[in-house]
Amino acid sequence: MSAPNRNSNKGRLFVYPNEKRMVTLRSIADRCGVDVSTVSKVIHGREIRVGEETRAKILAAAKELNYRPNALARSLRLRRSGAIVMAMRDTSGFVYPEIIDGAQDAAERHGTCLFLLKYSSGEKAGPSLISLVQEGRIDGILWDNMPYKSFSQELIDAQVPFICLNGYADVKGQCITLDDREGFERQANYLADLGHKRIGFIGVEPQSEISILCREAFLSTLKARGIDVPAKHIWHCHFEGDDAIRIVDSIDGADRPTAIASASLMAAKRLCDSLIRKGIRVPEDISIIGYHDGPDAQWNSPPLTTVKMPSRSQGALAVECLLEMVAGGKFHKREVADSSEIIERESCLRYP
Amino acid sequence: MSAPNRNSNKGRLFVYPNEKRMVTLRSIADRCGVDVSTVSKVIHGREIRVGEETRAKILAAAKELNYRPNALARSLRLRRSGAIVMAMRDTSGFVYPEIIDGAQDAAERHGTCLFLLKYSSGEKAGPSLISLVQEGRIDGILWDNMPYKSFSQELIDAQVPFICLNGYADVKGQCITLDDREGFERQANYLADLGHKRIGFIGVEPQSEISILCREAFLSTLKARGIDVPAKHIWHCHFEGDDAIRIVDSIDGADRPTAIASASLMAAKRLCDSLIRKGIRVPEDISIIGYHDGPDAQWNSPPLTTVKMPSRSQGALAVECLLEMVAGGKFHKREVADSSEIIERESCLRYP
DNA sequence: TTGAAAGCGCTAACAC
DNA sequence: GTGTTAGCGCTTTCAA
Numbered sequence: 001m002s003a004p005n006r007n008s009n010k011g012r013l014f015v016y017p018n019e020k021r022m023v024t025l026r027s028i029a030d031r032c033g034v035d036v037s038t039v040s041k042v043i044h045g046r047e048i049r050v051g052e053e054t055r056a057k058i059l060a061a062a063k064e065l066n067y068r069p070n071a072l073a074r075s076l077r078l079r080r081s082g083a084i085v086m087a088m089r090d091t092s093g094f095v096y097p098e099i100i101d102g103a104q105d106a107a108e109r110h111g112t113c114l115f116l117l118k119y120s121s122g123e124k125a126g127p128s129l130i131s132l133v134q135e136g137r138i139d140g141i142l143w144d145n146m147p148y149k150s151f152s153q154e155l156i157d158a159q160v161p162f163i164c165l166n167g168y169a170d171v172k173g174q175c176i177t178l179d180d181r182e183g184f185e186r187q188a189n190y191l192a193d194l195g196h197k198r199i200g201f202i203g204v205e206p207q208s209e210i211s212i213l214c215r216e217a218f219l220s221t222l223k224a225r226g227i228d229v230p231a232k233h234i235w236h237c238h239f240e241g242d243d244a245i246r247i248v249d250s251i252d253g254a255d256r257p258t259a260i261a262s263a264s265l266m267a268a269k270r271l272c273d274s275l276i277r278k279g280i281r282v283p284e285d286i287s288i289i290g291y292h293d294g295p296d297a298q299w300n301s302p303p304l305t306t307v308k309m310p311s312r313s314q315g316a317l318a319v320e321c322l323l324e325m326v327a328g329g330k331f332h333k334r335e336v337a338d339s340s341e342i343i344e345r346e347s348c349l350r351y352p
Numbered sequence: 353m354s355a356p357n358r359n360s361n362k363g364r365l366f367v368y369p370n371e372k373r374m375v376t377l378r379s380i381a382d383r384c385g386v387d388v389s390t391v392s393k394v395i396h397g398r399e400i401r402v403g404e405e406t407r408a409k410i411l412a413a414a415k416e417l418n419y420r421p422n423a424l425a426r427s428l429r430l431r432r433s434g435a436i437v438m439a440m441r442d443t444s445g446f447v448y449p450e451i452i453d454g455a456q457d458a459a460e461r462h463g464t465c466l467f468l469l470k471y472s473s474g475e476k477a478g479p480s481l482i483s484l485v486q487e488g489r490i491d492g493i494l495w496d497n498m499p500y501k502s503f504s505q506e507l508i509d510a511q512v513p514f515i516c517l518n519g520y521a522d523v524k525g526q527c528i529t530l531d532d533r534e535g536f537e538r539q540a541n542y543l544a545d546l547g548h549k550r551i552g553f554i555g556v557e558p559q560s561e562i563s564i565l566c567r568e569a570f571l572s573t574l575k576a577r578g579i580d581v582p583a584k585h586i587w588h589c590h591f592e593g594d595d596a597i598r599i600v601d602s603i604d605g606a607d608r609p610t611a612i613a614s615a616s617l618m619a620a621k622r623l624c625d626s627l628i629r630k631g632i633r634v635p636e637d638i639s640i641i642g643y644h645d646g647p648d649a650q651w652n653s654p655p656l657t658t659v660k661m662p663s664r665s666q667g668a669l670a671v672e673c674l675l676e677m678v679a680g681g682k683f684h685k686r687e688v689a690d691s692s693e694i695i696e697r698e699s700c701l702r703y704p
Numbered sequence: 705t706t707g708a709a710a711g712c713g714c715t716a717a718c719a720c
Numbered sequence: 721g722t723g724t725t726a727g728c729g730c731t732t733t734c735a736a
Contacts, residue, residue, distance in 0.1 A: 072714090076729070116467065276628065421730080426729075
């Protein structure tokens with residue numbers, strides 16, 4: 001009755017390394033007296049053409065034996081690994097954790113495995129990531145940022161499905177980004193709504209494309225509401241160095257701003273620090289609002305009011321777009337549906 | 353002359369999804385007029401028994417065709433994926449980035465791929481991670497922490513090779529940890545060497561095993577040098593909440609400490625904040641030293657003096673031990689060779 | 705020194 | 721409804 005057991009080691013050519021007996025489709029097939037293909041259909045196939053009784057028997061056996069399909073064999077056959085990678089240069093000042101959460105969720109929904117990968121900033125980072133795809137380990141890559149300019153062209157040449165989470169680098173449009181314009185408009189409107197008239201702004205880099213866009217969104221929103229930000233109240237703050245201290249030193253005039261918006265959370269925190277050390281109170285003397293929300297914001301003293309961006313949705317959308325490309329589709333640009341919101345904490349006060 | 357091309361699609365049963373022509377061993381074999389097995393030997397085998405001429409020809413073809421071995425096929429055959437995972441619960445207040453760097457290096461040296469994986473804290477985190485191994489995607493797991501108590505037993509039962517980076521949870525000894533005792537002794541000695549006599553200590557959790565060990569190492573080192581820390585100068589600070597503020601409120605007596613050591617970087621930073629807000633200067637009035645070093649430490653104002661632990665070596669060693677287990681060996685406990693060091697920045701001053 | 709053969713575990717087209 | 725068959729790309733034994 002039962003099928004011949006081909007597992008039976010009859011003169012096997014050689015002994016496998018790491019010999020631990022696995023539960024395979026064949027184990028189940030043998031136990032149920034059916035063919036592996038039938039088992040395969042039941043376990044994974046969407047085909048319904050299997051008898052109810054057989055199906056039940058197979059499912060029971062699978063459960064009983066604690067069957068785990070071998071992803072490697074499956075992937076080899078299907079020519080798809082079912083795994084994607086989110087590559088990032090830095091794991092401390094991280095990609096906003098919410099992006100990862102969103103991406104994770106989406107991947108899970110699609111039965112895909114999402115790994116994170118830290119790449120070194122050297123020259124070999126790119127090629128070695130591309131190899132991962134070429135070796136079949138990974139189906140596609142999500143980038144927080146390209147390791148170097150013009151790398152996106154290399155990816156395209158190598159036919160590697162990828163999506164960038166930052167559209168301001170040279171990524172040939174394959175990016176899913178946040179609507180920073182909307183975010184900075186909201187930031188500006190928030191301060192204006194609170195009644196502030198003398199407002200300052202801290203950008204990240206003076207010259208970068210993204211930085212300019214954000215600054216302009218902020219300034220033009222204020223302008224439309226009749227508020228001009230003088231050049232001397234527009235600063236830039238790097239993550240390292242003591243820019244924050246210099247900024248504070250420079251604002252101690254009679255016409256100092258009553259509120260300062262920062263384009264980064266880090267800069268907002270450092271500004272807070274420096275202000276307080278100088279004896280200027282936050283928010284009583286100067287209100288501060290950050291951009292992007294994170295655990296750091298609420299641990300700050302005072303807890304920071306920020307513009308929270310829909311990073312979670314961004315991560316999810318990026319994964320979905322990537323998987324479409326993996327499935328053979330072209331990249332199809334879509335906008336993150338959700339919008340920003342203000343998270344009110346304690347660093348902003350109504351003025352006057 | 354040339355071998356028959358079995359790639360030639362003669363009546364192929366079905367068309368593969370995502371049909372892109374790959375360069376396989378067969379491509380090379382065909383081009384060189386040899387058998388795949390010969391090519392395999394040249395490309396990966398350690399066997400030298402291949403003619404010099406043939407070898408050269410094959411290598412040239414491989415290079416020319418930009419051959420990438422299919423990791424999936426290889427893994428399937430070898431029953432080893434060549435990838436490991438570092439699983440972590442949180443990606444923002446990260447495992448010390450250096451652990452990852454060290455692990456990455458070691459993995460690379462061993463031709464293994466290291467992925468990071470964020471697991472959710474729910475019940476299903478464990479099983480789904482175990483599945484990754486059972487499905488063959490991953491050979492072993494590095495944990496920053498167990499998702500829940502008694503999980504290590506589940507891993508052992510499932511025969512999953514794993515190593516924990518934190519030995520204070522319930523991990524049945526399969527851990528590669530830092531020598532925190534040595535670290536806290538160094539911290540204590542540093543403050544004593546600076547001449548401080550009234551010293552405070554901030555732990556993380558009052559009751560946890562690790563917390564107690566660290567505190568005792570610190571206190572007994574000071575005691576051996578004739579310095580007693582009164583109970584009222586021993587505090588605990590959580591990452592959330594306003595413990596730091598309460599601490600500051602409680603130390604404003606005439607006998608307040610001249611130096612405070614913290615068992616975490618975060619607590620040190622928050623303490624700094626609170627002290628400064630209260631008008632107590634760091635380091636002029638009170639010196640502060642943190643534990644563990646990270647980018648945050650140098651961005652603090654003032655930049656924090658800390659005890660830097662050999663996290664990099666820890667990561668590397670953990671990977672090496674894990675790979676031994678993957679190769680079938682038993683876990684063999686080894687100590688991280690390097691020791692801690694003091695990173696002097698600006699938050700500590702000689703006393704008086 | 706090289707090639708033939710078997711098979712890792714799985715899937716899908718096709719025949720029965 | 722179920723089994724047969726071929727094959728994903730690779731490695732290793734054994735025979736030539």
